[in-house]
Each structure stands twice: as C-alpha cells, then as structure tokens.
Amino acid sequence: MDVSSQMERPKKQKLGGGEEMVGQRKGLSDLPDVVIAKIISSLPTKEAIRTSILSKRWEYLWTSIPNLEFYPGNAKRSLLVNVVDRALLLRGPSDIKRFRLRFPVLGDASRVHAWISAIVRRNVEDLSIELDSHKEPFSLPHSLLTSATLKVLNLYLPCSFKVPSTICFSSLRELSLCSVVFSDDYSTQQLFSGCPVLEKLSFSECNWENIKFVSICAPKLLSLSIDESELPISRGSNVCQIMVFGASLAYFYYSGQLLNDYCLCNSSVHEAHISIDDTKGSRLDSYLLHKLLRGLSTVKSLTIFHQNFEVALTGASELLAQMPMFNDLTTLIFDGSVIELDSMVLLRILQNCPCLRDLSFHEGVRLCSDDAKDDGMLDIPLPPCFSTSLKEIAVTEFCGNQNELRALRILLKNAIVLENMFVSYRGTLEGNTEKKRDLNKQISDLPKGSQSCEIDCD
Structure with missing residues (x-):
C-alpha cells in the first residue's frame, strides 16, 4: 500500500479572529502588532x-x-543624527522606558538639547547620555531636571556643567556622574538638594576644582561610589569639602588620590572599599584619609588596597595613634600588595577591631625581619581579636619563602581561637606537586595556638 495515500490533506482551521491557517502554520507577518x-x-x-x-x-x-540605544560605532556622525531624529520624530504617543545615547556634540548642542527634551516628554525612566567633543559649558533642559518619571540618570559630560536654579528629581533613585566639571558652589548644591529619594550615587573622574563646599543630604541613600583614580588634575592649595549626610548609607567605595575632603556624617556604612593612588604621604593626605576612616567606624566589612593606603596614613604619625575604633568590623581584607606583618598601620587597625572574625590577605603576607619575640606579635600588645573572635585567616598568592612562612607561624601561634586557615598557592606553583607537598607539610607542622584549627592548603 502506498503510504502517501494514507496522509490526509491539512485541514483549514480558523483562529479566534476569523483568520485561516493551514496545518496550524502562520506567517510571522500575520501576527498581531503587539x-x-x-x-x-x-x-x-x-x-x-x-x-x-x-x-x-x-x-x-x-x-x-520601549528601549532605544544609539552609539556611533563606525557609522558616520551624520547617519547617527538622522537615525535619532527619525526615531524621535516618528515615535507615536508610547512612552520610552530606557534611552541610551553616545554622541560627539561638536556644534550640535541645541540639537542634543531638543533630543533630550523629546525623550523627557515620553516619560523616560532610565536615561544615559554620553556627550563628548564639546568645549563650551553645557546646560541640560529644564524639563529633564524637573522630570517626575526619571528613576535612573547616567551622565558623561566632560565639560562645565550648567545647572538651572530649579531642580526636582522627585523619582530619581540612581545618579551617576562621569567627568562632570562642577561650575560653582550654588548650582552644585542645588543639584544634590533636588534628589530627595536618591538611593545610589556615583562620581567618576569628576572635577570639583571650582567648588569649596557642598552638602549632600540624602536620607534614603544606600550606596556611594567615588572614583578619582584617573583624574588628570593635581590638587591645588584648596580642596573641596564634600559632606555626605546619609543615615541609610550601607555601601561606600573610594578610589583616588585624596584630592578632596570627603566627610561621612551620621552614616551607618556596613561595607567599604578604600584604594589610595599615587600619594606622597603628605600631612594633608594623612588628615583626609583619617577623617574619611572616622566616617566609616560602623563598617562590618572593610577592604583596603594597602600599599598607598599605608603611605597616606603615616604622613602624620600622631594621627595613627588616633585611629578610630571599628567595633562592628567582622571582615577585614587587604588587597593590592603583599602585606608586611610588622606594618604599624596593619597592627594599629587590628588593635582597633575587637570583634574581627575573618582576616584575608589577597596578595599574601610576610615578615622580612625576625623581630618576633617568642613568636609574639612583635613589640605591641596582642590585638584583642586574636584571643576572642578571630576564627578564619585566608592567605592567597603564597609561594612558600621563609618570610611568608615566618608570618604564618606568628599568625597561627597567636590566634588562639582560630578555627580555619586557608592558604592558596601562587599560580607559578601550579603543577609543581612535589613543591606543594613539601610546603603543605611545613605549614601543617607550624605550632598552633588553637588546637581546633584546621589548615586547608590549595
């Protein structure tokens, strides 16, 4: 029997809208507009x-x-202009949820101004504007700075930023400013005073040279990030004092050259990351860093990129003795460079962390001199946390020289309530099974102040 004779012809079926399709197949172009x-x-x-x-x-x-993104890429600038013009001109009444634009302004500031105004009229919620190749001061449309729908604003504007007198971001939750040159105290203050529900604020390579003082009062602010690591300016005779009042502030990040005076007031920061770049260790550097640390006394987790941090903090030796107490700190991480165990900055911080539980050295730890007396913590009193709370120590980038082993010996002997020590070998030891086996034995044979401590080497 011919099998094909048993195959039935596909039956025509009607859809809910009365259209017919054959064998339940329908062309993409026949789908509803929505x-x-x-x-x-x-x-x-x-x-x-x-x-x-x-x-x-x-x-x-x-x-x-709802979401539009326009980047020049390899296309001609004129083509990008035409596409954005067409997208906004032809758009109907539907709202824009997210809009991204990267554009070389050149002589088209008025056009960009019109684009932003058109976007705001469409009730945009998430707006990212990256403008370059513009030398003159740039002003944003008044409608943007009084938008009731905008929730996220990312602005890259490497020129003087002109701010109108009336600003009200009633719904703005996230504000990110990159390469912005703040023009004067008053307008800058107006900007931050107009963000009553702000939760996340970040500055990246912003220029505060024209500003002497600004107060940022944001009762709902949860996260503050400041990156000045690539800022191509040097500090003049004056610094800008930036006071941040954020009772809800939980996360803080700073990376830079201590160009400005940042003061965290009445904050309850739980997690902080501090990285200091290219410091000469002046008294002013020490003062600014010490003041910043005072505002972080409530942290529970602190990451320090150590090398320049120590240089900056020792510029005024009398301030080292006035290091703030970190009574809530349970996790302390050192990164960026190998830590010398006899570092006065390290030891002073440990002295002031009575509840420290986890201590990590991401780039390793060593003791280059043999000054330890009876394997004690050098010439200072034992940090309280070593006998009451320190449960875990992690050391990475370990290669096994005598200076590193000496540091491990002192840590293990003095941490009398330690439960775990994790040692991770440097990548250069990968595959060297015999060397790692020998180091494992040397580490396991080190005397321990805590008999319940387990050592895990990888």
Missing part, C-alpha cells in the same frame, strides 16, 4: 531598525519599542 512589537523590542536598536525593510507593515513598528 506581538511583533514585543519581538522587535527584544532586539538591539540597530537590528530593530533594520526590520523596517521587511514589509510596509513593519516599517514603523520599531519606533514604538
């Missing part, structure tokens, strides 16, 4: 625009997608 728009919305903007050539019906569907 479904097609959802498909287009999942594409990158560049690909979404390309769908306009598929058919007459698809020609303008991309103009209603």
Whole structure:
C-alpha cells in the first residue's frame, strides 16, 4: 500500500479572529502588532531598525519599542543624527522606558538639547547620555531636571556643567556622574538638594576644582561610589569639602588620590572599599584619609588596597595613634600588595577591631625581619581579636619563602581561637606537586595556638 495515500490533506482551521491557517502554520507577518512589537523590542536598536525593510507593515513598528540605544560605532556622525531624529520624530504617543545615547556634540548642542527634551516628554525612566567633543559649558533642559518619571540618570559630560536654579528629581533613585566639571558652589548644591529619594550615587573622574563646599543630604541613600583614580588634575592649595549626610548609607567605595575632603556624617556604612593612588604621604593626605576612616567606624566589612593606603596614613604619625575604633568590623581584607606583618598601620587597625572574625590577605603576607619575640606579635600588645573572635585567616598568592612562612607561624601561634586557615598557592606553583607537598607539610607542622584549627592548603 502506498503510504502517501494514507496522509490526509491539512485541514483549514480558523483562529479566534476569523483568520485561516493551514496545518496550524502562520506567517510571522500575520501576527498581531503587539506581538511583533514585543519581538522587535527584544532586539538591539540597530537590528530593530533594520526590520523596517521587511514589509510596509513593519516599517514603523520599531519606533514604538520601549528601549532605544544609539552609539556611533563606525557609522558616520551624520547617519547617527538622522537615525535619532527619525526615531524621535516618528515615535507615536508610547512612552520610552530606557534611552541610551553616545554622541560627539561638536556644534550640535541645541540639537542634543531638543533630543533630550523629546525623550523627557515620553516619560523616560532610565536615561544615559554620553556627550563628548564639546568645549563650551553645557546646560541640560529644564524639563529633564524637573522630570517626575526619571528613576535612573547616567551622565558623561566632560565639560562645565550648567545647572538651572530649579531642580526636582522627585523619582530619581540612581545618579551617576562621569567627568562632570562642577561650575560653582550654588548650582552644585542645588543639584544634590533636588534628589530627595536618591538611593545610589556615583562620581567618576569628576572635577570639583571650582567648588569649596557642598552638602549632600540624602536620607534614603544606600550606596556611594567615588572614583578619582584617573583624574588628570593635581590638587591645588584648596580642596573641596564634600559632606555626605546619609543615615541609610550601607555601601561606600573610594578610589583616588585624596584630592578632596570627603566627610561621612551620621552614616551607618556596613561595607567599604578604600584604594589610595599615587600619594606622597603628605600631612594633608594623612588628615583626609583619617577623617574619611572616622566616617566609616560602623563598617562590618572593610577592604583596603594597602600599599598607598599605608603611605597616606603615616604622613602624620600622631594621627595613627588616633585611629578610630571599628567595633562592628567582622571582615577585614587587604588587597593590592603583599602585606608586611610588622606594618604599624596593619597592627594599629587590628588593635582597633575587637570583634574581627575573618582576616584575608589577597596578595599574601610576610615578615622580612625576625623581630618576633617568642613568636609574639612583635613589640605591641596582642590585638584583642586574636584571643576572642578571630576564627578564619585566608592567605592567597603564597609561594612558600621563609618570610611568608615566618608570618604564618606568628599568625597561627597567636590566634588562639582560630578555627580555619586557608592558604592558596601562587599560580607559578601550579603543577609543581612535589613543591606543594613539601610546603603543605611545613605549614601543617607550624605550632598552633588553637588546637581546633584546621589548615586547608590549595
């Protein structure tokens, strides 16, 4: 029997809307507009625009997608201008949820101003503007700075930032400013006073040279990040004093050259990262860092990039003795360089962390001199945490020389409530099974102040 004779012809079935399809197959172009728009919305903007050539019906569907991103790439600047113009001109009444634009302004400041105004009229919630190749002061549209829908604003503006007198970001939760040059005290103060519900604030390579003082009062602020590590300016005779009042502040990050005076007031920071770059260890450096640490006395987890941190903190020796107490600190991490166990900064911090539980040396630890007396902690009293709370010590980038083994010996002997020591070998020992086996034995044979301590070497 011919098998093909048993195959039935596909039956025509009607859809809910009365359309017919054959064998339950339907062309993509026959889908409802709302479904097609959802498909287009999942594409990158560049690909979404390309769908306009598929058919007459698809020609303008991309103009209603909620998220738009425009970057110059290798395209001509004139082409980017035309595409953005077309996207905003042809767009119907639908809102824009997220908008991203990177654009070399040159002489088109008024055009950019019009674009931003058009975006704001579409109730944008998440806006990222990166503008370069513009030398003159740039002013943002008043409508943007009084937007009731904007929740996230990322602004890259490497020129003087002109701020109007009226600012009210009533819904703004996240603000990120990159390479912004603040023009004067008053307008800068107006900017931060107009963000009553701000939760996340970040500055990256911003220039405060024209500012003497600014107060940032943000009762709902949870996260503050400051990165000045690549700022191509030197500190003048004056520094800008930036006072941050954030009772809810939980996370703080700083990386830079201590160009400004940052003061955290009435904060309850739980996690902090501090990295100091290119410091000469002046008295001013020491003062600024010491003041910053005082505002972080509530931290529970602190990461310190150590090398320049120590140089900066020892610029005024009398301040070292006034190191703030970190009574809530349970996790302390040193990164960025090998730590000398006899570092006065390290020992002073440990003295002031009575509840420390976890201590990590991400780039290793060593003791280059044999000054330890009876394996004690050198010439200072034993930090209280070594006898009451320190449960875990982690050492990475370990290569097994005598200076490193000497440091481990002192740590193990004095941490009398230690439960675990984790030692991770440097990548150069990978595959050297015999060397690692020998080091494992040397470490396990070290005397321990805590008989319940387990050592894990990897």
